[in-house]
Amino acid sequence: MANTNNTLLEMQQVKKIYDREVLRVDQLVLKKGCIYGVIGPSGAGKSTLLRIINLLTPPSEGVVFYEGNPVPSNKQDQLKLQRRMAMVFQKTLLFRDSVWNNVAYGLKARGFSKEETKQRVDHLLEQVGLSEYSTRRADTLSGGEAQRVAITRAVAFEPDLLLLDEPTANLDPSNIEQIEKMITTMAQDRDITIVMVTHNIFQARRIADQVIFINQGKIIEMGPTEKIFSNPLEESTRHFIEGRMVY
Amino acid sequence: MSRLLEGVIEAFRLILAFDPALIEIVLLSLRVSITAIIISTLIGVPLGALLGLRSERKTRLINKIVFTFMGMPPVVAGLIVYLVLSRQGPLGVLGILYTPSAMIIAQVFLAAPIVTGLTMVGIRAKGSEVEETARSLGANPALAAWTVIKEARYALLGAIVSGFSRVVAEVGAVMIVGGNIEGRTRVMTTAITLETRKGNFELAIGLGIILLLLAFIVNSILYNIQKGGKNG
Numbered sequence: 001m002a003n004t005n006n007t008l009l010e011m012q013q014v015k016k017i018y019d020r021e022v023l024r025v026d027q028l029v030l031k032k033g034c035i036y037g038v039i040g041p042s043g044a045g046k047s048t049l050l051r052i053i054n055l056l057t058p059p060s061e062g063v064v065f066y067e068g069n070p071v072p073s074n075k076q077d078q079l080k081l082q083r084r085m086a087m088v089f090q091k092t093l094l095f096r097d098s099v100w101n102n103v104a105y106g107l108k109a110r111g112f113s114k115e116e117t118k119q120r121v122d123h124l125l126e127q128v129g130l131s132e133y134s135t136r137r138a139d140t141l142s143g144g145e146a147q148r149v150a151i152t153r154a155v156a157f158e159p160d161l162l163l164l165d166e167p168t169a170n171l172d173p174s175n176i177e178q179i180e181k182m183i184t185t186m187a188q189d190r191d192i193t194i195v196m197v198t199h200n201i202f203q204a205r206r207i208a209d210q211v212i213f214i215n216q217g218k219i220i221e222m223g224p225t226e227k228i229f230s231n232p233l234e235e236s237t238r239h240f241i242e243g244r245m246v247y
Numbered sequence: 248m249s250r251l252l253e254g255v256i257e258a259f260r261l262i263l264a265f266d267p268a269l270i271e272i273v274l275l276s277l278r279v280s281i282t283a284i285i286i287s288t289l290i291g292v293p294l295g296a297l298l299g300l301r302s303e304r305k306t307r308l309i310n311k312i313v314f315t316f317m318g319m320p321p322v323v324a325g326l327i328v329y330l331v332l333s334r335q336g337p338l339g340v341l342g343i344l345y346t347p348s349a350m351i352i353a354q355v356f357l358a359a360p361i362v363t364g365l366t367m368v369g370i371r372a373k374g375s376e377v378e379e380t381a382r383s384l385g386a387n388p389a390l391a392a393w394t395v396i397k398e399a400r401y402a403l404l405g406a407i408v409s410g411f412s413r414v415v416a417e418v419g420a421v422m423i424v425g426g427n428i429e430g431r432t433r434v435m436t437t438a439i440t441l442e443t444r445k446g447n448f449e450l451a452i453g454l455g456i457i458l459l460l461l462a463f464i465v466n467s468i469l470y471n472i473q474k475g476g477k478n479g
Contacts, residue, residue, distance in 0.1 A: 054383055079387055087383040093376050096398055106384040157385065 007068070008032045008161060008193050009053065014062030016048050016217075023048045023217045025062070030195065032160075035187050037208030037225065038197045039240065045217040046197040047090070050163045053195065054087045083110060086154035087163040090197075092146045094138035099130065099149050102138050106157040120156060128152050128182060144175025148182065155186055162186070164196040168203065180207050201241050205229050213237045250448065258453030269453055276434040279347050280415040283354030288407050290359045295366025295406070296396050299374050313367065316360035324356040325423030332424065345426040350434070353420035358410035365409060369402020370395055401472050408469045415461060 009030040016023040023045035030036060038046045051057035052064065055071065055078055064071050072078055086106065094102050100121055107117045125131045130152060133141065138149060147167060154162060164183070168176040184207050187194050198204050204211055204225065211228040213221045213236075221228060221237045232238045261269050298306050298313070330336050332344040332352070343349050377398045381391040396403065418436035425432035427441060435454045442451035 056379055056382065079385075082382065083385040085383075086385075089376075089380065089383070091376070093373075093380045095377075095380075095394065096400075105381075105386075109381075109385040109387070109390055153384065163383075 006031050008066070010065040010068075011052075012063050012065070014052065014059045014064060016045075016052060016057065017060040021217055023052070025049070025219055028212075028219060028222070030161075030193060031210075032193055033187070033191050034209045035183070035194045035196065035207055036210050036212055037204030038195060038212045038214060039199070039201055039204050040214035040220075041240070042199070044214045046214055047165055048217075049214065050087060050165050050195060050197055053161070054085055054163050055082050056087070083157070084159055085161040085163060086157070086159040088147075088150050088154050088165065088167055090166040090169055092143070092150045094141070094146055094149055094153075096139055097137070099133045099136050099138050099141070100125070102149055103153045103156050105153060110157055112157075124152055124156055144171050144178065147171065147175070147179060151179065151182055151186075155190065155192065158190060158192075160193060162192050162194045164194065166197055166199060168198070168200070176203070183207060201229075201243075213240060215240070251452075254448040254452040255456075257449035258456055261449060261453040262456065266450075266453075269450065269457075271430065272433055272435055272438050272454065273457055275347065275432075276415065276436075279350045279421070279434060280354060280411060283351045283414050284358055284362075284407060284411040286351070286355050287358035287362045287410050290355070291362025291406065291410070292366050292396070292403060295363040296370055296392065296399075298363070299367040299370025299399075300378065300392065300395060303371070310367070313360055313364045316356075317364045319357060319360065321353075321357060321417040321419035322423065325353050325420035328353040328356060328420065328424050344424060345428060345432060347425070347432060349424040350421045350432060353424045354414040354417070357417060357420060358414045361410040361413055362406045365406030366399070366403055369399045369406065372402070373398065404472045405469055408465055408472065412462065412465045412469070415465070416458065 007029055009028075011025045011028040014023070014025040014028075015021060038049065040046050048057065052059050066081055066084075071081065095105065103125060104117050104121045107120060112120070122131075122134075125134055128148065130145075130148060133145065133149070138146065141149060151164070151167065167183070168179050171179070180203065183194060183196065186192055196204075196208065208225045210222065211225045212219055213228065213232075213234075215236055221232060221234045228237065229241055232241065298309060303310065328349060329344065331338050332341065332349050333339055334344075343352075374395045377395045378391050381394040386394060416436065418440055421427075421432070421434055422437050422440070425434070425437065427433050427437040433441075435458050439451045439454050439458070442448070442454070
C-alpha cells in the first residue's frame with residue numbers, strides 16, 4: 001500500500017456483492033483536502049462506494065485503509081473512525097426538532113459540553129447564514145433550506161471527510177448555487193476532504209478537483225477535473241460527459 | 248322511544264349527581280385499563296422497536312404472531328388468563344382470579360400486541376433511514392436506537408392510545424377473569440351488560456355515555472397525535 005502523509009483513504013481490491021457484484025474497486029486513493037466528484041449513470045455503484053467509505057456497508061472483499069490503517073474489526077474502534085466522517089444522504093432527513101438541535105446532534109453524540117456545543121452551533125449557523133432559522137422546526141423548511149441544514153449538521157463536528165450523496169438533487173438553481181458555495185467554502189476554510197456523488201456533470205466540473213467516473217460498478221477513469229472533461233482516456237467517459245447514453 | 252329518553256335523562260342525573268355506584272365503576276375501569284396500558288407500553292414499545300429495527304426478513308414469523316395476537320378475541324384472552332390463574336392452573340397459587348389484577352393481566356394480553364405491532368410498523372416506516380442518519384453523524388448504537396424511537400414518537404403515542412381504546416371498551420376478557428363482582432371487579436362494560444339484562448337502563452345508559460365520552464377523548468387525542476405527526 002502506497003501511503004503518504006497526504007493520503008486520507010485508500011481502497012484495495014474492494015468488492016461489494018449482493019445477489020450480483022455491484023461494485024469493484026481495484027484501487028482508489030483519496031488525498032486530504034480535495035473535492036472529489038463521483039459521476040456515472042444511475043445504478044453504477046456511486047452510493048455504494050460512499051456507504052462503504054462511511055462504514056455503513058461493509059465490503060464483501062478487499063481492504064479499506066484510513067491514513068494507512070485498515071478499518072478496525074472492533075465496533076468501538078469503528079465508531080471512533082466513523083466519527084471522523086459525516087455523510088449527507090440524497091434524501092434529506094432532518095430530525096423532528098429545531099434547526100439548532102439538528103445541527104447540534106453530532107456534537108452531542110460526541111459528548112461535547114453544553115457551552116462548546118452552543119458556541120459552535122451558534123457560530124456555524126451564523127457563518128452559513130442560517131441563524132434566523134435556529135428555532136424553526138426542521139420539518140417546516142423548504143428542500144433547499146433543509147439540505148443546507150443537513151450539510152451544516154454534517155460539518156458541525158469538523159469531520160476529516162464529508163460524503164455527499166447527490167446533495168442538490170431536485171433543487172432549483174438558486175439553491176444549487178448556495179449549496180455549491182457552501183461546499184467549496186467549507187473545503188477551503190476547514191480543509192475537509194469531500195466526496196460528492198452527483199448526476200450533474202456540470203456541477204462536478206464546477207466544484208470538483210478530481211473526478212471519478214463509475215460505470216457498471218467499476219471505476220472507469222479518475223483524474224483532475226479538467227483533464228477528465230477535456231481529454232478523457234476512455235470512450236465511455238467521453239460518451240457520458242457528452243451526455244450520450246452510457247450503459 | 249320514551250324509555251330511551253327517560254333513560255338518557257336519568258343517566259345524566261346520575262352523572263351530574265356523581266352517583267357513588269357509577270363513580271366507583273368508572274374509577275375501577277380507569278384504574279384497570281390505565282395500569283394495563285402502562286404495562287403494555289413497557290413491554291410493547293421496546294419489543295416493537297427491537298422488531299422494527301431488524302430486517303423484516305429476519306422477523307417474519309414473529310411479525311405474523313404479533314399481528315395474529317393483535318386481533319385476538321377478548322373472550323379468548325380471558326379464557327387463557329382464566330385457565331392460567333384458576334385453581335388448577337399453573338399460577339393458581341397466586342389466588343388472583345376474580346380480582347382487578349387478573350383483569351389487568353387479561354387486558355395486557357389484548358393491549359401489548361397492539362402496542363408492539365403498531366410500534367413496529369411505525370418504526371419500520373422510517374427507522375432504517377433515521378438510524379443510518381444518526382450513525383452517519385456519529386451516534387453510538389444506543390443513541391441511534393433512541394433517536395429512532397424519538398422520531399417515531401407520534402406512531403408510538405398512536406399505538407398506546409389505540410391499545411387503551413381497545414381495552415377500556417372490551418367486555419369479554421374482564422367478564423371471564425373478573426366475574427363482574429359488585430364493588431370489586433365491576434367495570435363499565437360488564438356493568439352495562441348486567442344492568443341491561445336487569446332492565447335497569449338508566450345506569451347502563453349513564454355508563455354508556457361515559458364510555459362514549461371516553462372514546463371521544465381518546466380518539467381526539469389520537470386524531471391530534473396523527474395530525475401532529477403529519478405536520479411534522
